Amino acid sequence: MLTTAAYAAASAKSPLAPHAIERREPGPRDVLIDILYCGICHSDIHQARDEWGGSIFPMVPGHEIVGTVVKVGAEVGKWREGDTVGVGCFVDSCHQCEPCRDGEEQFCEKGMSVTYNGREQDGKTPTYGGYSTRITVNEDYVLRIPAGMPLDRTAPLLCAGITTYSPLRRFGVKADSQVAIVGLGGLGHMGVKIAKAFGATVTVLSHSPGKRADALGLGADDFIATKDPQVFKEHAKRFHFILDTVSAQHDYNAYLNLLRRDGTMVLVGIPDPIPLSAASLVMQRRQLAGSLIGGIRETQEMLDFCAEHGVASDVEVIPIQQVNEAYERVIRSDVRYRFVIDMASLKAS
Ligand code: NAP
Ligand code: ZN
Numbered sequence: 042m043l044t045t046a047a048y049a050a051a052s053a054k055s056p057l058a059p060h061a062i063e064r065r066e067p068g069p070r071d072v073l074i075d076i077l078y079c080g081i082c083h084s085d086i087h088q089a090r091d092e093w094g095g096s097i098f099p100m101v102p103g104h105e106i107v108g109t110v111v112k113v114g115a116e117v118g119k120w121r122e123g124d125t126v127g128v129g130c131f132v133d134s135c136h137q138c139e140p141c142r143d144g145e146e147q148f149c150e151k152g153m154s155v156t157y158n159g160r161e162q163d164g165k166t167p168t169y170g171g172y173s174t175r176i177t178v179n180e181d182y183v184l185r186i187p188a189g190m191p192l193d194r195t196a197p198l199l200c201a202g203i204t205t206y207s208p209l210r211r212f213g214v215k216a217d218s219q220v221a222i223v224g225l226g227g228l229g230h231m232g233v234k235i236a237k238a239f240g241a242t243v244t245v246l247s248h249s250p251g252k253r254a255d256a257l258g259l260g261a262d263d264f265i266a267t268k269d270p271q272v273f274k275e276h277a278k279r280f281h282f283i284l285d286t287v288s289a290q291h292d293y294n295a296y297l298n299l300l301r302r303d304g305t306m307v308l309v310g311i312p313d314p315i316p317l318s319a320a321s322l323v324m325q326r327r328q329l330a331g332s333l334i335g336g337i338r339e340t341q342e343m344l345d346f347c348a349e350h351g352v353a354s355d356v357e358v359i360p361i362q363q364v365n366e367a368y369e370r371v372i373r374s375d376v377r378y379r380f381v382i383d384m385a386s387l388k389a390s
Contacts, residue, residue: 047173053091073112079171080105103171129199144338187348194353205232207335216240228286230378297321360386
């Protein structure tokens with residue numbers, strides 16, 4: 042086993058602190074990755090604080106990983122030592138069921154092995170995420186980082202990038218689409234950039250009026266501060282597509298009423314249950330859908346798309362020793378627009 046430095050939460054109530062974990066030696070189909078950067082996703086906080094229930098402790102969060110291949114198993118065909126690679130929200134799945142064969146491993150019928158707070162396919166071994174110096178992963182669950190991408194700003198693409206790219210693609214957002222992105226955080230700011238790269242007209246809906254200049258600077262065409270309830274009347278039936286990235290409870294019905302006839306709102310934020318009025322959907326034949334990250338094939342497509350269009354995340358790079366303060370700032374919606382941990386800070390400690 043490979044004893045590996047990490048930061049872990051010991052329980053839902055404890056701050057993250059230094060903790061050693063054991064990684065497996067790479068098997069024939071595995072690669073060992075030296076982690077350079079790992080983004081901080083709001084899902085890390087939900088899970089470290091057990092807000093979704095069932096959390097496994099100690100927990101090493103982190104599923105926006107970029108690093109370098111330092112060792113490959115004897116049968117590995119795709120990767121060589123020195124390759125720059127990424128790991129996203131899952132590290133394995135059954136490889137056999139229909140969703141896995143379709144390249145939609147996130148819906149694996151046996152259950153994907155999420156990168157942390159989960160179990161390997163043996164159903165027993167806990168998984169530990171990217172707030173650590175290295176990780177061992179089956180070669181099929183590793184992504185290629187296109188040459189020339191800024192690595193710190195690319196790490197968030199592994200979750201925030203694919204989670205927004207996938208529904209924008211799936212629901213056919215294109216040049217004449219009127220798109221609204223709700224919530225300008227890690228996911229939201231990637232949604233703005235990717236929807237703009239698809240050619241859409243993009244409006245940010247935010248409960249933080251102070252984000253207007255940032256939203257426009259990120260490429261949005263318009264900004265609506267949602268604190269004033271009047272705006273929901275003013276902008277009724279304006280959008281073809283709404284991507285809702287908000288992590289906290291809010292009234293879905295109010296946002297659904299901003300959709301045109303046959304418009305679609307996709308939820309990617311995962312707050313607690315919220316009452317839904319049938320009329321919000323029925324009256325304009327609107328659709329409400331959800332979306333979960335994306336499969337390996339589509340994640341690679343997204344990385345290649347971002348490389349081609351010069352899309353990367355806006356980040357604040359921090360040493361791992363500041364992770365607990367970063368969590369507090371994410372909760373206050375005070376992140377511009379993704380924290381990324383420079384893992385050199387853990388290697389040096
Ligand atoms: P984040 O950086 O914290 O951004 C969330 C944004 O939601 C905030 O910046 C804020 O934007 C808005 N918001 C927060 N509290 C609000 C409130 N009380 N009322 C209204 N708006 C509020 O989080 P993230 O990392 O982007 O993740 C967002 C959500 O997506 C989380 O629930 C996360 O678990 C989930 N997620 C889902 C998937 C998936 O596959 N479906 C993948 C990754 C993450 P404004 O300040 O602009 O209002
Ligand atoms: Zn995430």
